[in-house]
Amino acid sequence: RLLAKTQMPTFSGIIAPRLATKRRRSANKGRNRRKKTRGIQNPSPKSVPDGAAVETNGEAEEEEEEEEEREEGGGFKLKSSASSHSHDIQPLGNLLLRDPSSNIRNQGLGALRALTDELVLEVLSLLSGGDLGRLAAVSKSLYVFSTHDPLWRNLVLEELKGDFFFTGSWRSTYLSVSTKPISSSSSATSCSAVNGVGSGIRIRDFYSDYLFQSWLCASLEMKPEWLQTDNIKRRRGISVEEFISCFEEPNKPVLLEGCLEDWLALGKWERDSLTRMCNGVKFAVGPVEMKLEDYFQYSATVREERPLYLFDPKFAEKVPELGLDYEVPVYFREDLFSVLGDERPDYRWIIIGPAGSGSSFHVDPNSTSAWNAVIKGSKKWVMFPPEVVPPGVHPSSDGAEVACPVSIIEWFMNFYDECKKWRKRPVECVCRAGEVVFVPNGWWHLVINLEDSIAITQNYVSRRNLLNVLDFLRRPNANELVSGTDDRVNLYEKFRCAIESSFPETIDQLTMKAEERVAKQKLTFWESVVDTNTGGFKFSF
Numbered sequence: 001r002l003l004a005k006t007q008m009p010t011f012s013g014i015i016a017p018r019l020a021t022k023r024r025r026s027a028n029k030g031r032n033r034r035k036k037t038r039g040i041q042n043p044s045p046k047s048v049p050d051g052a053a054v055e056t057n058g059e060a061e062e063e064e065e066e067e068e069e070r071e072e073g074g075g076f077k078l079k080s081s082a083s084s085h086s087h088d089i090q091p092l093g094n095l096l097l098r099d100p101s102s103n104i105r106n107q108g109l110g111a112l113r114a115l116t117d118e119l120v121l122e123v124l125s126l127l128s129g130g131d132l133g134r135l136a137a138v139s140k141s142l143y144v145f146s147t148h149d150p151l152w153r154n155l156v157l158e159e160l161k162g163d164f165f166f167t168g169s170w171r172s173t174y175l176s177v178s179t180k181p182i183s184s185s186s187s188a189t190s191c192s193a194v195n196g197v198g199s200g201i202r203i204r205d206f207y208s209d210y211l212f213q214s215w216l217c218a219s220l221e222m223k224p225e226w227l228q229t230d231n232i233k234r235r236r237g238i239s240v241e242e243f244i245s246c247f248e249e250p251n252k253p254v255l256l257e258g259c260l261e262d263w264l265a266l267g268k269w270e271r272d273s274l275t276r277m278c279n280g281v282k283f284a285v286g287p288v289e290m291k292l293e294d295y296f297q298y299s300a301t302v303r304e305e306r307p308l309y310l311f312d313p314k315f316a317e318k319v320p321e322l323g324l325d326y327e328v329p330v331y332f333r334e335d336l337f338s339v340l341g342d343e344r345p346d347y348r349w350i351i352i353g354p355a356g357s358g359s360s361f362h363v364d365p366n367s368t369s370a371w372n373a374v375i376k377g378s379k380k381w382v383m384f385p386p387e388v389v390p391p392g393v394h395p396s397s398d399g400a401e402v403a404c405p406v407s408i409i410e411w412f413m414n415f416y417d418e419c420k421k422w423r424k425r426p427v428e429c430v431c432r433a434g435e436v437v438f439v440p441n442g443w444w445h446l447v448i449n450l451e452d453s454i455a456i457t458q459n460y461v462s463r464r465n466l467l468n469v470l471d472f473l474r475r476p477n478a479n480e481l482v483s484g485t486d487d488r489v490n491l492y493e494k495f496r497c498a499i500e501s502s503f504p505e506t507i508d509q510l511t512m513k514a515e516e517r518v519a520k521q522k523l524t525f526w527e528s529v530v531d532t533n534t535g536g537f538k539f540s541f
Contacts, residue, residue, distance in 0.1 A: 103205060217406075219303075348459075371436050377432075380447070381447055
């Protein structure tokens, strides 16, 4: 189990066994050194008040050992709230230290043993809750797969929608409200084992990178070195003209400070006040809608790899007071999509989530730019310019799909260090309450909440970005790329006509300026070899 805590899976699912072994050795050496320097000596009678409890060396060392086990693994540290393995699942690298036949995975899978763990779970995802319960009684191996919590998360969201009270795990949540029989067995012992109530089932010698990695990503703290880099430009009190010339026109991100000081939301939007204000209104949470009080209860107790994220584009229509508690910062008030009125695509969202929730790498919709203001909590940002695809991210040729690691923590574990070797390093920052991040159009970005967080974000179109948006909307596969509206195919014509009606000649003027910029960047052969400062030739061999 010590190895299971220290070995770090890679994204491909292959764990380097020597790395794990080396980490265990170095961790043991470090532990011995720390014990020598931090060992607690028996206190003298003078230093202990009458009636005070005295901590013995044995108790201190045991407590210290438990704490240090959490810190092992090459700088990785488990969350204090991390749940222990429901079973003794270990990464495959640990099996190299033992007889391969000791892995009980294949013994209980029958013909399914030929499938990868991911495919086994894919097959099981087609089953109902009752079938999963019955399957769990077949063998220890199938018990492990059938009780994999993400399977039950899908069942809860599909069958219960947002009307559930989270009880610590998705399986227990489903069983607490399900009226369907989970097992047809008349044996009380069998029923309790399948339902997981008082079963006492303990699984050992089960090795799986896929299942272990899911638990690991849900349990790891963000490493301090992942949070150290803060190379974004920070500005306070700049003019709109400076923002446009230094950041919006050159399409560069910036963190703006001090521009939310008049927002009522900064002082009002606490958990209890928001619950009272929203009074039973349901908000979009992943594929379902939930009452705010139910979501807060879930987010306070959930411990999973990819927590559900409250991300609602209609929050101001549902609760008008929310829309009155903030105003668009002065830098982003030119929003040309507003000419479409109610037909404009979704453009603003309230975002609420626990630590570990967030958005994996993506580019904002419809080639828009965006701003993201943190009201409570803090967020880690990693951004790459449009011409640099982040490591571990694989967009399709038409841009309609993006393949990336399953979770945000998984990307940090396996790809963050790779960025240090790149010539074009990502722009990074931690955005805290009262601060705003400007995300230029086309930039790849990843965001993860470092604590319980509340934010507002809006996407917008200004004159600096209008031509990009029009080009995006007229792409041949616009029906696949355009988002936030039901009329994807006709959005280009509607938007262009509305702009020409509201701002005549604007598109022509912007097109002319863009062509002039391109012409200046293209030099003739003679211009490229003549030094304009001296009138002579330039030689570069």
